[in-house]
Amino acid sequence: MxxxxxxxxxxxxxxxxxxxxxxxxxxxxxxxxxxxxxxxxxxxxxxxxxxxxxxxxxxxxxxxxxxxxxxxxxxxxxxxxxxxxxxxxxxxxxxxxxxxxxxxxxxxxxxxxxxxxxxxxxxxxxxxxxxxxxxxxxxxxxxxxxxxxxxxxxxxxxxxxxxxLGERPDPGVSPTTLTVGAALPLTGRLGPAGREAAAVLRAVFDDVNARGGVFRRRLELVVEDDAVQAPSPRADATERLLERGVLALVGSLRRGPQPSDAKLTREGAPLVLPLALRGGTSDVDSPVFFLYPDEPSLARLAVQWLASNQEPRLRRASLVVAHSGDDAGEAWTRAVKDEMTRRELPPITELVLPRGLPDAWPSRPPVAVLYAGTPEELGPLLRWLEARAPSVLVLAPARLAQPQVIGTSSMQLRFLTPAGLGERAPGLEVFSEFMARHGLEQGHAAFQLGAYAAARVLVEALTRTGAEVTRASLLLQLESLRDFDTGVSPPLTFGVNRRVGVQGGQLATLEPSTGRLVPASEWLPLSP
Structure with a gap:
């Protein structure tokens, strides 16, 4: 600082x-x-x-x-x-x-x-x-x-x-090309989704190259298979890409922190909008730039929304956090506890499912239940609550908005999503035209939309960098992006101390007939 x-x-x-x-x-x-x-x-x-x-x-x-x-x-x-x-x-x-x-x-x-x-x-x-x-x-x-x-x-x-200095180009930079990499699953269970994401990345770069490239340099994409396999001494896909000498990484699949993160930081190689299906977060000096906040950040957003609307009740009644006892649930719970402590609100009641019901259930109805467990445990929890506390609000991440899980529940169930709904929803006309023009069929939408956003952000930052491109100059330009429209997400903003582009979210309900999320609140900015 x-x-x-x-x-x-x-x-x-x-x-x-x-x-x-x-x-x-x-x-x-x-x-x-x-x-x-x-x-x-x-x-x-x-x-x-x-x-x-x-x-x-x-x-x-x-x-x-x-x-x-x-x-x-x-x-x-x-x-x-x-x-x-x-x-x-x-x-x-x-x-x-x-x-x-x-x-x-x-x-x-x-x-x-x-x-x-x-x-x-x-x-x-x-x-x-x-x-x-x-x-x-x-x-x-x-x-x-x-x-x-x-x-x-x-x-x-x-x-x-x-x-x-200035006489030897950075990795991935030549007089005629800029080479970037993506670590994506090309085989295994997620192989089809990874291949679809790679196709979108290449199609965006093909469009740029058809217009003359970036300052007369062609964009070239190198993809390493990041499929989860048996333990092996072989370096992970990100490290292999760095060893091959790419300028930056774009749209890689991100399941969580990787051993190669230390090398990314040492080399100052940007990782632009990894496909982190549960969102992400980075240290302020990290070279990893995410599109959406991670689920613990959404848990903080839920507490902020409850405090702004029902603070008197929060001071009298309990707030219940339910999860499955895994690392993701523990991180969700810590975020809730930290935000409650920061606001000087009473301690929460924690339920570790399935054994937490009914023993740990508070004696009086809580203000809300913040759920971050598995889809398999959400259905039984909703049915249990419907029989005993049907007026209690349940808040959960949008990844759990699955009709087959929720069933016919009439609970006050709301989902937290940063993707933008209603007036905040991105118009996908340009993306749809892009897919049709390149002969790409709709498949794993989250991968395809994420890859498109990542490629758009990288191209914008490279264009702003100018002809003398380096990893460091690319990082500086990523930090300078403000209200950038990816075409498939809410506008994103980065900064020196900000590595998550979209800071906020909305409450939503699930429309059973279509399986679509419908906005149930205005846009809620996430406070630091």
Whole structure:
């Protein structure tokens, strides 16, 4: 996070330090000395994300108060740009720090740079600049330039990367193509759905390529089979794609956290709108961007809605959470408890089914039941409630809106969905025309719609990135998307601290005759 009271201009002095560090490399090693490729790879993470591969954040101190900046805020790419070409940050001109610009003396001033003309750095003057904030010309560098704390290994890694900055393209980038990957099930039970999703991704990219590609580069898709198989020493599909050298991943199937997530983060490779059928959530600095919130977030939304409409009752009566005792149910319950605690509301009653009935049922009717169990247990619970507490509201995730499960129940049953209904429902005319034009038949709708949204978002971010595309620049453009219309979902917005595009949902009822969800509330924004 940005330090309180420190505007973005405080990073404006960082370019001078990078000149210093890069020139130190020149003073310490002959220009012809071979670089360790592993050092350069690790230095890339320092430059682009402000963190070492060992998990240590880049730290700089702002003179004279020595205000600390760390991590992503201090990342070089934030000011200089992912390719190191320079920018203007908070009104301060940030220079080009590619090798062609760094490794030469500057005989005259460039723009409004405080360092102005300077000789080539020697080892001593470079070290003085790092520790004392003085340039090779003897000028006192701007107080906006952090004095960075780098150990010997981090210094070697950053300098190795600066040596090749802007001269070696990121994985998946060539003069004629941009290669992206998708980890999808191509065999097994979900094989048909995975193949349908891959077909949609390719069709979107075919349309882009027919119009000339993205800045004259064709989009190419590589798919690795992500079918669940017996335990194997073989890396998972995401890791295999990273090893093949893709720029980003798009529309991959996501069943939950993966061992390869650490590698995604280390390499800064974006994963754009994975097909997470129960939604998702990410850390603020994660490269994974989701379309919809996960089910625990919907549980929080349910509590927020109940508190806004029935807070007096919530303070007098219990709120029941029913689940099956699995990890998903435990996560749902924790979210409810956390939101109730945050609002200083009474403790909940927890039912673990099926053994929780009737022993744990509260003596007086609860305000509502928040259900996150299996479809098989929902029917018996509804029948039990219908006989004993028919007026109790039941709230459940939309994945459980199955006519064969609910039957003829007359309970006050409402489903939580972030997909958009009524006035929030996306018009699917463009998508339907797209499917017909490419000869694609409707199949597993959730996979096909999710793949279409993912491809649209990726293409938009790549287009905004420009010709000098890198993984880091793609991440920055994804973070900048605001109210983007995918054509198949509510508008999505991302940000530096926001990795879920749609933040909110609606209550809905199930129309038995059609099996469709019908809106039962206005759009409910999800509070942080």
């Amino acid at each position: 940005r330090s309180p009271g420190v505007p973005s201009v405080n990073r404006g002095g960082y370019p001078v330090l990078l000149m210093v560090l890069a020139s130190t490399w020149l003073g310490c090693k002959p220009a012809s000395a071979p670089e360790d490729p592993e050092h350069a790879r690790r230095g890339r993470m320092l430059f682009q994300r402000g963190q070492s591969i060992r998990g240590t954040p880049l730290v700089g101190l702002l003179a004279p108060e020595r205000v600390e900046l760390g991590g992503e805020v201090a990342a070089c790419a934030r000011c200089h740009g992912p390719a190191g070409r320079g920018s203007t940050e908070g009104g301060v001109e940030v220079p080009d720090i590619t090798p062609g610009a760094l490794f030469h003396s500057r005989p005259r001033a460039v723009g409004e740079l405080e360092d102005r003309s300077r000789p080539a750095y020697t080892r001593d003057s470079l070290l003085r600049a790092i520790t004392e904030g003085r340039s090779a010309s003897g000028r006192l560098l701007s107080v906006a330039m952090p004095r960075y704390e780098l150990d010997d290994l981090a210094r070697q890694e950053l300098l190795a990367y600066l040596r090749e």
